[in-house]
Structures are given as structure tokens and as C-alpha cells.
Amino acid sequence: MSEKNIKKTYKWFWDFDYDKQEKYYTKMHAKGWALKKQEREGTAFEQRFEKCEPANVVYKVGYNAVKTGRGSFIKMFEDYGWEYCGEMNDFYCFRKSADGASAEELDIFSDDESRLNMSKKAVTVWLPMLTMCTFCILIPQTVSILGDTERGRADLTALILHWAVYVWGYIGVFVSSRRHKKQIKKSWDQK
């Protein structure tokens, strides 16, 4: 396939921003860019798309941490008409044509309990990792740079940037989990 038919975008999605990813991929497909299938590849900040006919296709992200259950997890979604299109850190992406499908058929969760569980999982996957990195990398690094009498400007800038990413991560966790709860409440109010 020629390079013209491939588009790469660079956006950072935390795992708990799965709802933002879903919306972004759905929007791209409507513009004629289908998410390129990439098994166990790709990163959190690079997305690859293939040129396609613009279509009303819905993307959804599901979570499965059981490695041995990977095949049956994907099979389950395929049974319900979802096409598997990639995964990262136990988060699996699926898509389905929205034409002629009911609202229930275009959702992967049919009750609030499972929607909340998804949000909780996405947050609990990240918080321990973020906390561990804070104590094992960020704090020792801060102590060493601040204690270094010959520290340069570059060291300080790097340190501030490093802190900014962590603060962004922590704020992201809380903002996303509030957003998910709001969305659940909103969908409930609409019923």
C-alpha cells in the first residue's frame, strides 16, 4: 500500500481516556480513515489509519487482563458483530458499522455496573503504576538533581517537565473517572 493511503497521527491517550479514543477513531472513520489493525503493536501516542470510504462506524474499547482468555474474549465480541482492530495494555479495540444498528447493538456495555467497572479498571491499572514510578523514579531523581550543587539549567528543565507529566497523569486519572461517572449518569437521565 502506498504511503498516501496511510495516515499517522500523534495523540497521547492514557488508558483511562478510552472513551476519548473511541470518539476519535469513530470521527476519523467518518472522514475516510479506518484505524489500521495492529496486533500488540502501536504506542499510546501514535495512531495509524488506512484510507477507506467514509462510513458511520463505531469504535469501542474493552478490557481483558486474562492473557489466556485473549482468544475467547475476541471471539465473544466477534459473536456480537464486532470486528477486532488492535490492542494495547489489555485494552482491546473493536468496531462495528452503525448503519441499521440499534443503540444497544452499538454499545459493548448494557448496564451501569459494567460501565463503572470499566472505568474503575482503567483507573486502577494506572494508579499503582503511576505511584510506583513516582516513588522509584521521580522522587529519587528530584532529590539527586536538587542536591547536586553543579546542576545545570537543562537538569532543572528536565525535572520540571518530568513532574509536569506525572501531575498531568494524576489529574487525568481523577478527571477521567469523574467524566465516566457523569457520562453514566447522563445516559441514565436520557432513559
Added chain:
Amino acid sequence: MDDRIKRVYVPMSETAFYILFCLRREMHGYSITQTVKEMTGGEVIITAGTMYGTLSKMEKDGLISFVREEEKRKLYRITALGQEVLDLEIRRIRRLYRNIGGEKNE
């Protein structure tokens, strides 16, 4: 039955009830969704993510057990503990039905 199971599953959601009810015979996720859709005239639809999550949780709690795999589809069946929980629920729902005058209308 320990208190945790009782607290989590009694009363249980409609989704959980129908899944457990269907699993009195061996079934896989999608076939449960189809059966429940038929039983309820399309009013109760259980989607893929909810089905997978509920089956995993019930298996972990010992209410159902994995029987075998068929073309990558996992088939489950209710356990003795699951049947006990289901019976409790059925008794509770029958009582509700009786108290709202259900039997008079039959």
C-alpha cells in the same frame, strides 16, 4: 454460602439473573444473549462487554464453572452454589409477585 456472596448477589441485577437462569444448562455468552432476548421479547439485551464481565465475575465467585471450549467459545454451567443463589432469588421474586397480586391475575 458466605455473606459476601449474599451481599453481592441477593438481590441481583436482571442481567445477572437471566445469565444464571440460562446456565442451568451448558451455554456460551452469545447464545445466552439470544435466549434472553427471545424470552423477554427483546426487552433485555445483554451486550458483549457486560456478558464477558459478568461471566468472569460469576466464575471467580464460584457461581458458574467453565465446562469446555468450542471454537474459542467458552461454555459455562451453573454450580451448586450458583443454584443456591438462584433459588434464593426465585423465592424473593415469587414473593414480590405474590404481594403485588400477581397470582390473582393468573
